[in-house]
Amino acid sequence: MKVEQGELDGVLLFTPVPHRDSRGLFTRTFDAAVAAGAGLDPCAFIQDSQSRSRTGVIRGLHGRSGRGEAKLVRCARGAVHDVLVDARPHSPTFGRSMAVRLDDEDFVTLYVPPGLLHGFQALTEQADTCYRIDREHDPGEDLAVRYDDPDLRIAWPLAAAEVSRRDLDAGSWAELLPRLGA
Numbered sequence: 001m002k003v004e005q006g007e008l009d010g011v012l013l014f015t016p017v018p019h020r021d022s023r024g025l026f027t028r029t030f031d032a033a034v035a036a037g038a039g040l041d042p043c044a045f046i047q048d049s050q051s052r053s054r055t056g057v058i059r060g061l062h063g064r065s066g067r068g069e070a071k072l073v074r075c076a077r078g079a080v081h082d083v084l085v086d087a088r089p090h091s092p093t094f095g096r097s098m099a100v101r102l103d104d105e106d107f108v109t110l111y112v113p114p115g116l117l118h119g120f121q122a123l124t125e126q127a128d129t130c131y132r133i134d135r136e137h138d139p140g141e142d143l144a145v146r147y148d149d150p151d152l153r154i155a156w157p158l159a160a161a162e163v164s165r166r167d168l169d170a171g172s173w174a175e176l177l178p179r180l181g182a
């Protein structure tokens with residue numbers, strides 16, 4: 001498994017080597033030793049979740065206040081355009097975003113450190129996105145910024161097919177900055 005640094009400070013991409021033959025394929029999607037070698041505590045991840053979305057659906061941009069939360073994100077079926085925004089005021093990449101394609105061909109797992117906003121858009125008829133999270137969910141710590149915030153200038157590859165009411169009602173990046181102490 002190859003580990004690469006992402007465009008934002010602390011973001012990692014774990015790329016396995018799928019074994020393909022006439023039967024299909026086999027791949028390792030998580031390896032505790034590789035995670036530990038990259039500086040992560042593999043035992044810190046306490047919750048697994050999965051979402052299923054159809055083409056064009058956008059989920060996010062979501063984050064957590066307080067200690068934030070770390071995530072390992074991968075797409076088990078289909079493909080998504082995954083987006084991160086650095087919301088850590090003291091980070092060298094504060095306010096910047098990055099995007100990566102996660103799919104069921106390359107099986108890349110994205111490590112999202114605490115303090116980043118996360119969202120994605122489904123690129124295929126069905127996209128199953130899996131999250132491994134290091135903290136229990138506390139709705140009182142939820143942060144959200146609209147997916148189409150003009151200050152963030154995120155280039156979504158498709159027109160938004162559907163966005164939840166919660167995400168449509170999310171505030172702007174400018175409104176979030178005072179909450180972050182920026």
